[in-house]
Amino acid sequence: MHHAVVEFCSAHGDPWVADQVKFAAKGPDGKTVRITVDLLNDAWDGPRPGVPEAVWKVVALAATSAGDVGITYAAPGRA
Template identity: 70%
Template sequence: MAYHALVEFASPREQPWTAQQVKFSAHGPDGASVSLVVDLLNDACDGPRAGIPAVIWQVVALAATSAGDVGITYATPAP
């Protein structure tokens, strides 16, 4: 089974880059695909959404590491 995570970054209101959304997807043994989309910014788009599990932020931080290759710098939100 293959798992994928795609993280979208944004710079709301000309602030530093932040993770906006992450989409997890997988294909099961039967070939069917499933996905889960998590909005990471709060409704005002001025900070992280409350209640996001730490493991999701770990995935986002891994994606941000490779995003640094294109000039995006990122820090995981403080709990």
């Protein structure tokens, strides 16, 4: 079992952007492992440096499967 939940926010009244991705997976031992990736920098005015491209692909999938409503979901600089 694998899950990814993307949280979106509107910082400082700006357009909606992806804020966090929470991943969860069940390992062969039956235990669940979770990790949270913060997407915005500490000032909430841009992307956090070093977020892998694969994480941005998950964000894009979540946004498009939910129905794109003008949310910024592509990797910064690639939109």
